[in-house]
Amino acid sequence: MTIKFNDGKTGYPKQIKRLAASMAMTAMFVGGTQAVIAGGVPQQLGSEATLDLMDTPVILDAPPSDAKRVYVLDAGAFHMTSTYYTIDGNNNKLLGMTDAGKLPHMMLGDNGNFMAIASTMYSRVARGTRDDYIEIIDSRTHKPIADIDIPEGRFLTQVMQRMASLSADDKHILFQQFSPSPAVGLVDLEKESFVKMMPMPDCYHLFPVPDQKFFMHCRDGSLLEVSYDNEGNTQQKNTKVFHGEEDYLFNNPSYSIKTGRLIWPSTGGRIFQAKLSASGAEFIEPFDAFTEEQKADKWAPGGWQPVSFHNDRNEIYLLADQREKWTHKLTSRFVFVIDATTGKQLRRIDMGHEINGIGVSQDAEPYLFASSPGDQSLYTFDAITGKQLGQIDELGRAPVMIYLPE
Numbered sequence: 156m157t158i159k160f161n162d163g164k165t166g167y168p169k170q171i172k173r174l175a176a177s178m179a180m181t182a183m184f185v186g187g188t189q190a191v192i193a194g195g196v197p198q199q200l201g202s203e204a205t206l207d208l209m210d211t212p213v214i215l216d217a218p219p220s221d222a223k224r225v226y227v228l229d230a231g232a233f234h235m236t237s238t239y240y241t242i243d244g245n246n247n248k249l250l251g252m253t254d255a256g257k258l259p260h261m262m263l264g265d266n267g268n269f270m271a272i273a274s275t276m277y278s279r280v281a282r283g284t285r286d287d288y289i290e291i292i293d294s295r296t297h298k299p300i301a302d303i304d305i306p307e308g309r310f311l312t313q314v315m316q317r318m319a320s321l322s323a324d325d326k327h328i329l330f331q332q333f334s335p336s337p338a339v340g341l342v343d344l345e346k347e348s349f350v351k352m353m354p355m356p357d358c359y360h361l362f363p364v365p366d367q368k369f370f371m372h373c374r375d376g377s378l379l380e381v382s383y384d385n386e387g388n389t390q391q392k393n394t395k396v397f398h399g400e401e402d403y404l405f406n407n408p409s410y411s412i413k414t415g416r417l418i419w420p421s422t423g424g425r426i427f428q429a430k431l432s433a434s435g436a437e438f439i440e441p442f443d444a445f446t447e448e449q450k451a452d453k454w455a456p457g458g459w460q461p462v463s464f465h466n467d468r469n470e471i472y473l474l475a476d477q478r479e480k481w482t483h484k485l486t487s488r489f490v491f492v493i494d495a496t497t498g499k500q501l502r503r504i505d506m507g508h509e510i511n512g513i514g515v516s517q518d519a520e521p522y523l524f525a526s527s528p529g530d531q532s533l534y535t536f537d538a539i540t541g542k543q544l545g546q547i548d549e550l551g552r553a554p555v556m557i558y559l560p561e
Contacts, residue, residue, distance in 0.1 A: 217241060217250040217295045220267030222518035224294070226558040227526055227533055229551030230258060235281050238551050239272070240533075241297070244522055247535055247545035251297045255290075258311045260319035262328065263294075267560030270294055271344075273309055273319045273330050289328060289342060301347045305340055308332040308352075315406045316460070316556065320361040320369070323412050329361050329369060339371075341387045351387030355379070362410050362417060366433040376400065378429070378436050397438045398427050405456065405483070409464040409471075413561040418464045418471055418495070420444065420456050422483040426471065428495065442498035444473055444491060453477045457487045459555050460512030465521055465538070466561075469495045472523060472538070474513050486511050490523065492538075504541035508534055514557035528553035 223244035230237045235257050241250040256274035263270055270292050278284040287309050291301035310318045310331045319330040327350075328342040337357050341350040358371035358379045371379040376396040383389045398404065404427070408419035415431040428439035445454045454477055456462070461474040461483075471494075476487035486509035492501045504523065512526040521538040531554060535544045 217297070218243065220294050220560055221245075222516045222560060223522055224267050224560055225514070225524050225533065226261060226263070226270065227550055227554045228259070228261065228556040228558070229554045230556070231552040233258065234552070235277070239270075240550050240554070241294070242533060242547060244516065244524060244535060247533075247547045249547060253292060253297060260309075260316070260330070261556075261558050262319060262321045263558060263560050264321045264325040268294055269300070271321060271328055273305070273328070275307075275309065275311060289330075291344070301344075303328075303342055303347055303349060305330065305342060305349050306332070306352060308334055308338075309340065315360070317360040317362065317408070317410060320363050321412070322367065322369075323363045323365045327367070329363065331359070331361060339369075339381075341383065343385070350385070353381075353383060353387050353389050355381070355391075360408070362431055363412055364415055364431050364433050368433050370394075370431055370436060372404075376402070378431075380435065394436045395438070397429065397436075398441070402427070405461055407460045407462070409462045411464065411466055411561055414466050416464060416466065418462055420462050420473060422456065422481075424450070424455050424473075424475070426473075426493070426495075426498070444471075444475070444493055444498070444500075453479065455480075455483065457483045457485050458511045458513070459484065460514070460526075460557060461487070463513050463515040463523075464495065465515050466517055467519075468521070470501065470515075471495050472513055472515050474510060486527070486529070490525075502541065504536060506534060506536065507543070508532075510534070511555050512557050514559045516559055517561055524557050524559070526550075526554045526557055528555050533557075 225242040225244040227240045237255050239253045243250055255272050256276040260273040261270055272290050276286045285307040287305045287307045289303045290299050293300050310333050321328055326344055330340045332338040337355045338352040339355050340352050343350050358373040360372045362370040368382045373379050376398045378394040381389050381391050403422045404419050410417050417429040419427045424444040425441055426444050427441045430437040456473055456475045457478055458474040463472040470492050473491045474487045475489055475491055488506055490504040494501055506525055508527050509529050510525040511528050514524045515538050516522045523536040523538040525534045531550050532546050532548045534546045
């Protein structure tokens with residue numbers, strides 16, 4: 156499905172009200188990121204920028220999305236507003252930024268040609284009437300092309316990436332609700348309208364597969380398989396249990412809607428995998444990412460977004476460091492690249508920075524992108540050689556989550 160901008164529309168009244176209330180705006184910038192401009196102009200604007208640009212910004216179309224288009228979320232340490240930075244990862248060039256509400260969820264559709272953002276605003280900034288909604292934004296122009304109201308109840312946290320998701324065919328959006336009761340909301344993108352809250356058991360995350368199906372992770376260590384129709388009627392059943400209660404899984408697994416491959420590390424470094432499809436879930440024998448000697452030296456995964464997977468190379472990228480137990484949310488300096496079939500460690504990348512999130516591009520010459528909230532930067536590495544290729548600084552207050560097209 157491709158969502159197209161309707162030039163005949165005169166505006167989106169409710170959207171304009173929301174954007175005005177939150178002072179939200181999207182800015183497209185000229186120039187690279189190398190030179191530091193005198194006189195107070197942020198270095199992101201590049202050598203072509205002048206102080207006049209701050210008063211008379213130039214609005215440009217971004218180039219078409221490709222495998223190295225990167226989106227970085229700055230949630231501002233749970234502030235009431237947040238920012239998505241759009242970056243051309245080929246040359247570490249800032250293309251634009253999109254403001255959102257508290258702890259939003261981003262989804263990339265149509266090979267990265269549009270982004271959907273589930274957001275929440277309040278009438279008095281941090282209090283008052285709550286307003287949950289989904290915006291569809293053209294990834295070239297950064298203009299909103301749809302604004303869809305949803306019930307006030309979506310799950311508020313950007314640190315769990317799969318609490319909202321596009322369907323496998325980009326026709327629907329699914330979003331999770333915890334209160335007043337567990338449910339998954341269904342949004343019809345073609346009609347630009349909310350359909351229904353679909354009641355669910357106490358399960359988490361959303362992993363869509365074709366034929367209007369998705370999986371969720373349940374407390375007993377199984378997956379819930381859900382089929383739904385266009386009216387939001389469902390059929391549900393559980394898979395077998397694939398991990399035990401002692402296996403504490405990270406909040407952010409790696410999942411590819413395109414291939415159905417799920418990679419889910421535990422805080423102790425055990426790697427659980429599944430192949431999800433419309434016909435069901437096939438679980439892969441788990442393995443330990445670290446040797447007994449490495450475990451004795453306290454090597455373990457860590458970070459908010461600690462794992463990424465390259466589909467064609469069958470490689471797992473695991474963010475890790477030497478750490479004490481229960482420090483798995485802290486930053487790490489290393490990425491271990493592991494063969495997803497054999498569990499063999501292929502190489503280790505020393506990033507030289509304190510990193511909280513990683514993502515690998517899905518192309519033949521992949522880049523590894525790494526976010527550092529402390530440095531307020533995104534670092535770019537060659538995913539094969541480990542060489543640092545560049546960085547982009549001044550990314551808000553605390554950039555942490557990375558989003559890449561499949």
